[in-house]
Amino acid sequence: MDEKNKQTTDSDTTTELFREHLSQHGMRLTNQRKAILQAVLRQTQHFTAEDLLAKAKHIDVSVSRATVYRSLPVLMQSKIIREVDVGRDFKYYAVEDKRKSFQAQVICRKCGKIMEIDAPFMDWYGKAVAEKLGMEAVSQRLQVEAMCRDPEHCVFARK
């Protein structure tokens, strides 16, 4: 099986996941939702609602901003995307990847690029911190704001 077919298979699995979630909740697979899902699957990195709107409109012009905003929670409930809070004024989203464990977010202060890196230890640590307060951890995130050592030669594309 070559790369291309493997991609297609992953994509199909996600589509099935979405279809499943929708029907199990009495929701319908509309053309707009199809377009939005396709747009999500084409994302290679973090994206905003506005990014998604642009890509989805490219697939189906009839997709509106309101529908994108109404679809984001559905996509999250379907475990297809997750919200990534990076402390800015708007929200970022990322495609879920079940192969990965806890992800720490590193944000380059210069170019704004968001990177995620495995930090499996954090999963335990966050739980322990909550425990100390007699609470049960639900979710946790580690955000690191950082700079390339030599800002003049920041390797990441400017946002």
Place this chain on the structure above:
Amino acid sequence: MDEKNKQTTDSDTTTELFREHLSQHGMRLTNQRKAILQAVLRQTQHFTAEDLLAKAKHIDVSVSRATVYRSLPVLMQSKIIREVDVGRDFKYYAVEDKRKSFQAQVICRKCGKIMEIDAPFMDWYGKAVAEKLGMEAVSQRLQVEAMCRDPEHCVFARK
């Protein structure tokens, strides 16, 4: 020295810090800024811009929303407050406490209360994570969303 006098001293130190920062940057210590600083010093827990506006207006009615918003960055630059991002739609702020090291934030999902707890280990860990990407950590935060074990008896006041 009793508690009351100690408080006064802390407060004076902060006021001096603010005065210093202002004059060093050609900024003026206006009545509005005085009121806002006093309001900040009376905060016992995390607060929003709107909270601060309400408290400051209580001290000096002439304080406007715009001035509060314009003061927040100045207070941060003066290292009197810091921004606490808890993944909501608005920003929280907290009074800086130099005696404390790295603080992890634990947010009760039920009542919305924000707690902070020392997590000195994180300081090192975040730096290591950035290092792994060849970057230099500037700041970092650990956020844990949690729930009281028995949600029916959540001990924290509802927001």
Place this chain on the structure above:
DNA sequence: CTCGATGCAAAATTTTTGCAGTCCC
């Protein structure tokens, strides 16, 4: 006096919502 600071209200930004019409199952 001078230039930084202020209040006000309008604007900007991101996200949500009411409504009348549309289309999936």
Place this chain on the structure above:
DNA sequence: GGGACTGCAAAAATTTTGCATCGAG
């Protein structure tokens, strides 16, 4: 065909900004 879904535009919610005026140093 009925109820879920949609686009649109208006509304919300939070923060920023332009401008005429005020006031600290």
